[in-house]
Amino acid sequence: MSKPRGPLEGLGRNAGASILILSSLAGGEKHGYALVKDVDEFAGVKLAPGTLYEALARLEGQGLIEALDTDDRRRPYRLSATGVTVLSEYLAAQQRVISVGQARLRNGWSFA
């Protein structure tokens, strides 16, 4: 029997770029170049154009983000309601891992 898959589990090695994009859009709607700049500023990661649009297409296909109508070439994207839920759950899970890791490091980490 196959294990149930969450929306972010299908992202594979692109999960990193997707989380960065979702986190950036959590701060408000942005177009492609604004996303690249924002991710660079808050995470120090320069998203390459091919990677960015692959992730955007995937996230849009999964209904985690929405493209907004515009007359301009710069099409803004925003988080969908599902995207907010998925990002919250993902970050909460990562937060638990971080807390456990940090606690264990504080309580007696040493070389074996």
Place this chain on the structure above:
Amino acid sequence: MRNFFAASRRAQRLAKWYPSTWRTRYGAEFVDLMEQDLAVTPRSMRRTFNIVHKGLVTRLRDVGVVSPVGIPEDQGQVAVATIFVISSIFTAIALNFWSVGMLNWNGYPGGPASVAVTIWTGVITVAAGILVVLIVSIFCALLWIAVRRLFIRKVKGTIGPLSLIVLLVAFLTLSIQSMLRYVISSAGIDWAHPGQAIKQIAGAANILANTIDWIWTNPLQSLRLETNIVYGCIPIALVALTIALAALVRRIDFSDFALRLVRLALVALSSMMVVFILGYVGLIVSIHTSLGYGFGPPTGASFTLGEFGLMTFMAVLGARIVVRNLRHRNLPVTDEL
């Protein structure tokens, strides 16, 4: 300003690594992003490599070779078009292989062929027969649906491929009319005895394939004759015909029902390609087992392995596209056929 135009041209050139379906959706915003990025970082090998890589992967996705992402609006039709092109070329080459197998079985060295050779010859005969029937049926069905759609909705961009299809069908019919006359006429084929008829069809297919093969392998000698130029153009016309039909398929939105039917036929096509490959391998092995050596290659020896390799590649590719496409059922739905 000059720099901006240069950056804009470069951005548009880079966007061309992606397929047209992708460019329709993301092209404008991608070019906009690239113009801004090129203004800050004019040269970057990493960026160019990333775009080329992702562009090519998107092209493979577009034809269904790798898993789709995003919103593959016409992925179903792209898969239909791709498998149709692949299987048509496969069938043309497979008929040549089948004709050699059948003629070999008929005049088996040292008496009647073994049971295994007979069974494998039967397998490739059935597979080749089903492939031909399916290709012709799908071709006629797609053409009929496309023409009907054209008259109902007057879809733009369909006149070109449709005119090309008519021209190519006319050319192919005229170029092989003598062969067709021989096959169809009761004098040429003994329809009363199916076994004899199959043998005669194999003979006709073999003559046609060998003629074309000889023209392509000896162009300097053969191209002096006008008829040879016509025969030599048959493979090109066949490939062009399938591509023209594929282009037509991509321009027209078929109904969900029509696409389901065509997809079912494509699953059968893809399966038959695999069956033919396995059957031919089985045939070669059984001949080696009974005779200790294989029979002559269908065409020039140097062509055979390459042709069989190409057929195997096409069969695997077809199967892969079908499996991927069945997994991701995002087909455009319209209200009528």
